Every structure is written in structure tokens, then in C-alpha cells.
Amino acid sequence: MNFKRENINNIEHFNKKMKEELDPFEQDAIEGWQELSADDLKRLDSRYARNTLLMNISLAVLFFTAFAISIFSYENYKNTIRLEQNKPSSNTIEKTKVQKFIPIKLPNKTIELIASNEQVQPNKIKTDQKILHQPEENPSESESLEKRNLALSIEPISIASIATVKTVNLAKEIYIQNLLVVDYRYYRGRDPLNLKKELTGTPADVAFSIEKTDSKNELEVSYMNFLSKTLSLFNLKKYQDCISNFETILSKYPDDINALFYESICLYNLGLNKDATTRLRQLEMNPFSNFYEEQQWYLLLCYRAEKDWEQYNRQRAKVIGAKGYYWFRAQELE
Numbered sequence: 001m002n003f004k005r006e007n008i009n010n011i012e013h014f015n016k017k018m019k020e021e022l023d024p025f026e027q028d029a030i031e032g033w034q035e036l037s038a039d040d041l042k043r044l045d046s047r048y049a050r051n052t053l054l055m056n057i058s059l060a061v062l063f064f065t066a067f068a069i070s071i072f073s074y075e076n077y078k079n080t081i082r083l084e085q086n087k088p089s090s091n092t093i094e095k096t097k098v099q100k101f102i103p104i105k106l107p108n109k110t111i112e113l114i115a116s117n118e119q120v121q122p123n124k125i126k127t128d129q130k131i132l133h134q135p136e137e138n139p140s141e142s143e144s145l146e147k148r149n150l151a152l153s154i155e156p157i158s159i160a161s162i163a164t165v166k167t168v169n170l171a172k173e174i175y176i177q178n179l180l181v182v183d184y185r186y187y188r189g190r191d192p193l194n195l196k197k198e199l200t201g202t203p204a205d206v207a208f209s210i211e212k213t214d215s216k217n218e219l220e221v222s223y224m225n226f227l228s229k230t231l232s233l234f235n236l237k238k239y240q241d242c243i244s245n246f247e248t249i250l251s252k253y254p255d256d257i258n259a260l261f262y263e264s265i266c267l268y269n270l271g272l273n274k275d276a277t278t279r280l281r282q283l284e285m286n287p288f289s290n291f292y293e294e295q296q297w298y299l300l301l302c303y304r305a306e307k308d309w310e311q312y313n314r315q316r317a318k319v320i321g322a323k324g325y326y327w328f329r330a331q332e333l334e
Contacts, residue, residue: 100254101250101251101254102278102282103247103250103251104243104247104263104267104272104275104278104279106240106243106244106272110240111240111270111271111272112270112271113237113239113269113270113271114268114269114270114271114305118305119269120265120268120269120298120301122179122234122235122237125179125265125294126178126179128294128325129179129180129294131325132293132294132325133173133180133290168289168292169287169288169289170288170289170290171183171184171186171187171257171288171290172186173290176224176227176228176231177228177231177232177234177235178235179231179234179235179262180290181227181231181258182257182258182288182290184223184224184253184256184258185224188223191222191223191253192220192221192222192223193220193221193222193223193226193248193249193252194218194219194220195218195219195220195221195226195248196218196219223249226245226248226249227249227258227259229245230242230245230246230249230262231262233245234262234265234266237269239266239267239269239270240266240270242262242263242266243263243266243267243270246259246260246262246263246266247263250263254282255282255286255287257283257286257288257290257291260279260280260282260283260286261279261283261291261294261295263279264276264279264280264283264295264298265298267279268298268301268302268305271305273302273305273306274306276298276302277299277302277303277306280295280298280299280302281299283295284299293322293324293325293326294326296315296318296319296322296324296326297319297325297326297329297330299315300312300315300316300319300326300330300333303315304333316330316333
């Protein structure tokens with residue numbers, strides 16, 4: 001039988017069909033429907049519609065609540081991952097340990113310089129810096145061909161012996177006393193150095209500009225001024241005086257790239273190769289890579305001077321393999 005509501009509402013229709021088609025169970029059911037009027041059914045329909053609307057609203061609220069919670073959980077997860085990534089790694093912690101100040105004490109007596117032909121001359125450094133740190137111009141076709149032929153003439157180097165080149169992270173640079181330095185005025189606040197009065201007993205031509213007196217025993221001078229006067233001593237090849245001043249800078253700024261680099265040259269020229277290697281290794285761990293190629297080259301010279309042939313051969317392969325400014329010089333070394 002077609003047991004639909006529109007048929008149930010038609011009482012006459014059901015009275016006619018009840019005897020013909022309905023079984024006893026259906027007849028009992030239809031008696032209940034016959035007690036309801038059309039208005040009663042409409043009220044039931046409206047109540048059902050309201051319940052359906054409330055159910056839909058509840059489902060929508062539940063859905064958006066679940067969506068909001070999932071978004072919040074995802075953002076919280078991303079923040080947790082970001083914090084984990086920003087935590088210093090074991091390598092970073094090791095680098096921080098390397099950068100702590102390790103003083104180098106020189107004997108009171110005057111130390112003789114190494115042979116003139118083995119020294120790193122200030123003028124040579126200036127020439128190299130002007131070439132190495134200037135924008136590279138487009139070479140002529142003949143120069144390109146010559147460089148290509150030189151590269152092809154070099155024997156292949158084992159990939160395992162070539163270390164990864166350090167990531168480039170150049171700080172702002174400036175020339176002081178015609179020597180390249182990192183301009184730390186961009187990275188530090190006011191950076192005075194507190195000097196003992198005896199440290200200022202330098203000749204009048206390289207005297208320090210005193211900014212103020214902190215105490216009876218100390219004088220405060222500008223970092224840039226102190227560095228400038230120290231580099232003027234460097235140009236005069238007064239390397240022991242330079243080392244004393246660079247040690248003063250490093251006692252306050254252990255990662256100072258200027259002091260680490262130029263002090264290593266002073267130590268090398270005085271024949272103190274192990275101390276020079278220490279400073280160059282610290283320079284290698286510095287976040288700034290302005291002196292990276294120079295550091296690699298002078299580290300090679302220190303290994304050669306120390307006759308540490310295992311380290312020398314490894315470092316030479318590294319410099320040549322990098323194909324940087326010093327690769328041809330490294331190739332010519334015995």
C-alpha cells in the first residue's frame with residue numbers, strides 16, 4: 001500500500017482502503033493517525049523543522065570550533081618547531097666556546113722578525129685587499145682563455161680533501177690606514193675601550209685621543225681611534241706593540257675580526273706560528289667572512305712554517321680547490 005502522509009490525511013480514502021488493503025498492524029497504526037487533525041500535523045512539521053534548524057546550527061558551531069582548535073594547534077606546533085630550530089646547536093655552542101678570549105703573552109724582550117722574504121708585508125696585504133675586495137671587472141677574452149688553460153693544467157684533487165667553502169656573510173667594510181677592516185660602528189653601540197694609563201705611553205705621532213677619564217688608573221678611548229693608531233703601528237712593522245693593543249681589543253671583544261686577523265699576521269712575522277694559527281682558527285669561527293680567503297691562505301703559510309705537512313697538504317688542496325684569489329699562489333708553493 002502507498003502509506004504516505006497525504007494519503008493518511010485523506011480520511012475517506014483510508015476508510016475505503018482499510019478493509020481492502022491494510023493488515024491488522026497497519027489498521028492499528030492508522031487509528032492513531034486518524035485522531036490527529038491537519039493542524040496537528042502542521043505543528044509536528046514545524047517542531048521537526050525547528051529541531052532540524054537547531055541541529056544544523058549546533059553542527060555548524062561544532063565544525064567551526066573544531067576548525068579553530070585545529071588552526072590554533074597548528075600555529076602552536078609551528079611556533080614550537082621554530083623555537084626548536086632557533087635553539088643553539090652543539091656546533092654553535094662549540095663555536096661560542098672557541099671564541100672566548102685566550103690571551104697570548106709575549107716575552108718582555110724584543111723578538112726578531114723572520115726573514116724578510118718570508119714576512120707578510122703590510123704593503124702586500126694592501127695590494128691584495130684592493131684586488132680581492134674590489135668588484136671584479138669583466139676579463140678580456142685572452143685573460144679568460146689564460147685562466148681556463150691554467151685551471152686545466154692543474155691535477156684533479158680528491159673531492160674528499162676539499163672542505164666546504166664557508167657561507168658568505170660579509171659585514172660592512174671601511175679602510176683605515178689604507179687597510180681593510182670591518183666597520184663595527186654598525187654592529188655595536190658605544191664601544192669605548194678602558195685602557196690602563198701605561199698603555200697610552202706611545203710616541204706622540206700615534207697618541208690616542210682620550211675621550212674621558214673613568215678613574216685614576218684608567219682612560220677611555222674610542223675603539224675606532226684605538227684601532228686606527230694600532231694599524232699605524234702595523235704599517236711601521238711594530239708588531240709587538242700591535243699585539244699588545246690587539247690583545248686589549250680581544251679582551252673586550254673576543255670575536256673582533258680586525259684584531260684576530262691583523263694580530264695573526266703580527267704573530268706570523270715574529271715567527272710565533274702556533275699562536276698565529278690559534279688566532280686564524282678563531283677567525284675561521286667568526287660569523288663574518290670578510291677575511292675568509294686571506295685566513296685560509298695565511299693558515300697555509302703557518303702550516304708550512306711549522307712543517308706540519310699533513311695539515312699543509314690538506315689546506316693547500318682546500319685553497320686550490322676553492323679556485324679563489326690565492327689558488328694560483330698555493331699551486332706554486334712546494
